[in-house]
Each structure stands twice: as structure tokens, then as C-alpha cells.
Amino acid sequence: MLNLGCHLTSSKGYEYMGRQALQINADTFQFFTRNPRGGKAKEIDHEDVKRFLEIAEANNFVKIVAHAPYTLNPCSAEQKTRDFAYMAMKDDLERMEFTPGNYYNFHPGSHVGQGIEKGIEMISDLLNRILKPEQTTMVLLETMAGKGSEVGSRFEELSAIIDKVELKDKMGVCLDTCHVSDAGYDIIGDPEGVLDEFDRIIGLNRLKAIHVNDSLNPMGAHKDRHACIGEGQIGLEAILTFINNPRLKGLPMILETPQPDLEGYGNEIKMLREMSK
Numbered sequence: 001m002l003n004l005g006c007h008l009t010s011s012k013g014y015e016y017m018g019r020q021a022l023q024i025n026a027d028t029f030q031f032f033t034r035n036p037r038g039g040k041a042k043e044i045d046h047e048d049v050k051r052f053l054e055i056a057e058a059n060n061f062v063k064i065v066a067h068a069p070y071t072l073n074p075c076s077a078e079q080k081t082r083d084f085a086y087m088a089m090k091d092d093l094e095r096m097e098f099t100p101g102n103y104y105n106f107h108p109g110s111h112v113g114q115g116i117e118k119g120i121e122m123i124s125d126l127l128n129r130i131l132k133p134e135q136t137t138m139v140l141l142e143t144m145a146g147k148g149s150e151v152g153s154r155f156e157e158l159s160a161i162i163d164k165v166e167l168k169d170k171m172g173v174c175l176d177t178c179h180v181s182d183a184g185y186d187i188i189g190d191p192e193g194v195l196d197e198f199d200r201i202i203g204l205n206r207l208k209a210i211h212v213n214d215s216l217n218p219m220g221a222h223k224d225r226h227a228c229i230g231e232g233q234i235g236l237e238a239i240l241t242f243i244n245n246p247r248l249k250g251l252p253m254i255l256e257t258p259q260p261d262l263e264g265y266g267n268e269i270k271m272l273r274e275m276s277k
């Protein structure tokens with residue numbers, strides 16, 4: 001069975017997200033660690049976390065995915081922005097340890113004209129300053145669409161970042177179907193080839209989570225505009241084929257589609273599960 005969930009709003013805490021996931025027959029979910037446009041994180045409520053962990057355990061949830069704010073950019077040209085990246089990731093990872101053994105996904109960054117090489121160096125530097133041997137959280141680099149000066153739209157770039165990180169066992173990758181298609185990988189025509197390439201360049205053992213999205217734009221568009229499953233250029237059939245690949249078995253798969261509400265995600269999950277039988 002597929003391990004499916006969707007992006008949820010975290011403002012009402014962990015237990016609430018766990019209950020929402022149950023309502024839509026999900027066994028994982030994703031949430032922002034703080035306002036996606038930046039700002040301070042909420043204090044951890046230990047009772048709330050405890051109730052969530054009980055729900056997750058009782059219902060066989062797989063790993064959940066925390067998503068860093070979009071404003072976190074380790075390779076900004078501005079010192080102030082790089083300082084925020086350090087502060088936010090360090091603080092997020094400390095809070096993640098209260099829900100041990102899960103995933104923290106972030107957009108590697110935008111080099112804003114400083115060059116891919118420089119960007120890769122600054123991203124791995126940040127990780128080397130923050131990662132600790134004793135942490136149980138795995139940090140995931142998200143595959144990017146290649147919009148503007150985004151780093152991480154080529155598997156080679158993600159591999160180069162991981163290569164420069166000292167604590168490599170803390171590093172993984174989250175593959176976003178909309179982003180890889182936008183980046184120019186043919187997940188419609190040659191899904192096995194894309195996974196082969198991922199394996200050759202990064203290693204499939206590093207693939208830890210999937211963002212399941214259709215794309216408003218054709219392959220190679222470098223736009224990053226998500227569509228609901230079956231309403232975009234990738235299409236239902238290609239998405240079903242991709243997520244049911246045995247090589248992805250057991251990975252948390254998160255919908256980040258533009259659904260209006262929880263019920264919309266519930267319907268999307270139901271459709272994907274039924275059509276995967």
C-alpha cells in the first residue's frame with residue numbers, strides 16, 4: 001500500500017495534524033516548521049507532541065516531513081538572509097528532536113548570480129555548521145524546478161552538496177514530481193530512466209520522500225507551478241506509474257497540490273489508493 005499524506009497547516013499543533021491525517025486515511029503528512037515566509041516558530045507543547053506520538057504509533061504512521069520556510073536561503077548574497085538560514089535551521093532541528101527520527105526538508109537555495117559552485121559550497125557549509133552526530137532527524141534536500149537561480153534542479157548539484165557534507169548519514173533527498181519534470185527529467189516517458197539516473201548520480205538509498213504533484217507546465221519549463229493530480233501536464237497515468245514503482249516502496253508520499261481543503265486532499269488520496277490496486 002502507498003504511504004500517502006498531504007501538506008497540513010501546523011498552527012493547531014501536532015495532535016490536530018495527526019487527527020486530520022486520520023480523517024483522510026493518510027499515514028504521513030508534511031507541515032511548515034514556522035511561517036513559510038519566515039518568522040518565529042511556536043514553542044513546543046510537550047503534551048501535544050506526546051498525544052501525536054501516540055496517534056502515529058497506534059495508526060502505523062510512516063515518517064512525517066517538516067518543511068523549512070521558503071525564505072531559508074543558505075546561499076543568499078545578503079549576510080542577514082544567511083544568518084536567518086542558520087538560525088531557522090538550527091532551531092527547527094532542535095525542535096524536531098521532540099518528534100525523533102523524522103525528516104526535515106528544505107529548498108537548497110538560490111545563488112542569486114553568485115554561481116552554482118559558490119551556492120553548493122555555501123549550502124554544504126551551513127549543513128556542516130548545524131548537523132550534529134547525535135541528531136535523529138534526517139535532513140532532505142528537495143529536487144528543484146530550476147526557477148531563477150535555484151540550486152538543486154540537477155541531480156549532480158544535490159550530489160555535490162551531499163559530497164561536501166561531513167555527516168553524510170544525516171542527509172537524504174526528497175523528489176518532487178512537479179519539480180523534476182519542470183527541471184527537464186522525463187518522468188512521463190521514461191520514469192525508470194529517471195530513477196536509474198538518480199541512482200547513478202545520488203544513490204537511491206538517499207531517496208527518502210516524494211512530493212506528489214502534477215505540473216501546470218511542460219517538461220523543462222523551470223516554472224514550479226503545482227497542479228492537482230490529473231489536472232496538469234504530467235497527468236494521472238504517469239503519476240500513478242511513478243508512485244507505484246517498487247523502488248519507491250515505503251517512502252512517505254506527500255501531496256502539495258492546490259486543493260481547496262482537507263476534503264480535497266482526502267479525495268485525491270482515495271483516488272490514488274483505489275487506482276493503485
Ligand code: FE
Pocket residue numbers: 067107142
Ligand atoms: Fe518544497
Ligand code: FE
Pocket residue numbers: 142176211256
Ligand atoms: Fe515540493
Ligand code: ZN
Pocket residue numbers: 176178179224225226
Ligand atoms: Zn514546488
